[in-house]
Amino acid sequence: MGRYILRRLIQVPVGLFIVGSLAFLLIHAAPGGPVTALSGEYATAELRQEIEARYGLDRPLGERYLDWMGRAFTGDLGRSYLHKAPVMSVILERLPATLSLVLPAALLSLVGGAAIGLWSTPPPGAPRRVLGPLLALVGHLVPTFWVAQGLVLLFALTLGWFPVQGLDDPRLTAPSLADRARHLVLPVLALSLHQLALMALTLRAALRLEVVRPYMTTALAKGLDFPRARFSHALVNALQPVLAVLGGRLGATFVGAIAVETVFALPGLGRLIVTAAVNRDHPLVLGIALSVCAVAMVGNLLTDLTMNRIDPRMAIDRDEAHAA
């Protein structure tokens, strides 16, 4: 087990090197550079050259790549051209907003998705419950951007229950938890819907296989009622494929966060990467790519370890055997 974790951890820098190199190539293959955003509309040729010299844009690409990669491996992601500050601090400033959006959304999609998944799995032989899965399917298909707009239209503009945008009310001079919660309801709903639907659909599919297995018959024969047996026996076994699907979808959540942060004007990472890319802020784009990738790799590792915990027959032991 220890060796397995060690080996997986060694893979992280290798993966980051590959992703970093690809991202470097991609961002430099995009037409145009940061000069337009830095010089503004009325630049002279001289000013353009000065900007290129100041940020080292006049050096050969290979040299810039080696320089950047060398620094990145010592933990120095460089300075953002536009924010005129270290990349890491620019990223860390955006983290609280993204986390206050992503974490509640993850929790809601897990719990809500599990509830719908459980509810729409009837005992074998009973009529199928299609309403939950149908709604989940629709929720899974509608783009997050639309969901967000729809929620604003209904709950903010028509009913006036929640604010249209922001993390809190800038007129309040002291921060208020209730105000913050009120501002987060619609964005969290919008972001979680997609994952919630996926959770419900995968769990239902997995549960339908589990509820016909002999251990369920045994549990029911011992006198357990169906909902309880479904919850305490079938659910644990069905969780495994669900986690495998959800654990690998961190990237999708991030893409959803871009849309939600834009619609609700939240100061998070999703919006940061859009403006960084549009302005060709190379160090910042690369820094975000590496950070997101690192989080995703660690997330995958944690998922695998959790799955091993749920089902000890999982791959790790066999992996070890092959490795030996």
Place this chain on the structure above:
Amino acid sequence: MTRCHLLLSAFLLALTAPFAVAQQPQTVVAAVSADPGHLNPAITTGSPTHAVADSLFNGLLSLDEKGDPRPDLAVRWALSEDGLRARFELTRDAKWHDGRPVTADDVKFTFESVLLRHHARTRASLGPVLEAVDAVDPATVEFRMKRPYPALLQQLDVTEAPILPRHVYGEGDIERNPANLRPVGSGPFRFESYAKDDRVVLTRNTAYFKPGLPRIDRLVFRVIPDGATQAQALTTGEIDFIGRVAPSEIARLQGSGRATLADVRFGPGGGNCIMTLGFNLERPALQARQVREAFAAAIDRRQFVERILVGHGRIADAPISSGIAWAHAGGTFPASLFDPARARALLDAAGLGPDGEGVRLTVDLVQFASFGRYADLLRNQLGAVGIRVRPRLVDPAAMVDAVFRQRNFDLTLVSYCNGSDPEIGVRRMYVSGNIGNIPFSNAAAYRNPEVDALFAAAGSTANRARRAEAYRAMQRILVRDLPYLWLVETDFTVAWKADLAGFEGWSGQFAERAGRR
């Protein structure tokens, strides 16, 4: 179960209950479309920085709604007969936010060490003509010019030339000065806090040198990138002011009855903008004047005003904006040019007959994705006479790269802002010395020695009548040569909550005089 329901409804009630606690009555929340990044307006022309930071600083002068100068830090000014010297007398009441007095030395430092190096527009306009700035005494500065510069007084407002305190910004590399994030200015508001991508909070400068101003206690800028969200937030009362309303949201705000709307020709960092279609004159197919005239005859500019600007702008009837009234040669490029039959005849005469599908000519159109509705109209109107347009909608960096560096385009659509004087924003798009890898320069690659000479003549005298004559002659030549088609003059629409008043939407210091109605 009942208890659970009770708890749930109590929770929901708590969330939706209106909050009456600690509401500050004199806070104004203004929406800005992008994060400023930093708050030093002297080292950038970026509008996100200026939209916020201009309220923290002052220029020597400010501009009124028509673009004419009025006092800011300077209370009196005088130009010498020969136009080579300009003297400014500073107010003695102005203090930096840290309490130290504003002096002529600060002005000298700001121009010579900061603006002429880092502020792209001021560098391009004043750089070639400014000899030196002298601090005559602590309250008097004199500008010495290499040659008369007619647009000087239009270049000294807080957006073009914000004055910085030397004792704060004078040491080391200004790009890394910590005060770029914790600015110290002299303006109506002082800096309180900045949360990136979220908000900038400013508070009233109680020691401001203009008596009775500002009238509001707090000015908060909220970063809201989406134009629709901005408008929605204004109708629900979450924000109070929008500096540039997206054209698609104007009707919604008008219909809400909660906002006051005003059209201005200027905004911080640009004004008197003309949406312009540029021909790449290096492409053989577009070198015949007949062909370019056919484009002019095929385009119905009224539709651009009606459908895209929904009335907030007008047909550009001359190459120079009607906002610079003394230089504008109105009627030289009239709306009556629209004549599709004539467009077809001109194309026939140029040897561009229709093929089997009715297509006479295929051109690409490289432009910002945000101007997509212009591309749609152009494609329809030009398509009707047999010119097939292939739009390439890209982001600003890619557009600049394709048009100005690679010169890989047939047509391009650029919003050229003329500014308050033709020297600032008109010259750059026509003179032959400004072609090449420079953003928003002479996109057409138009070369005409006569036009170069007229710009040189108009730019080296302070005599407005002689300048006007040169600009009028130049516009007649441009309309004859048609390196560009001037489509529409676009206005900025500003909106604020109906119970407020006094906003000056054309100025960087838009909230200096704002308050309750």
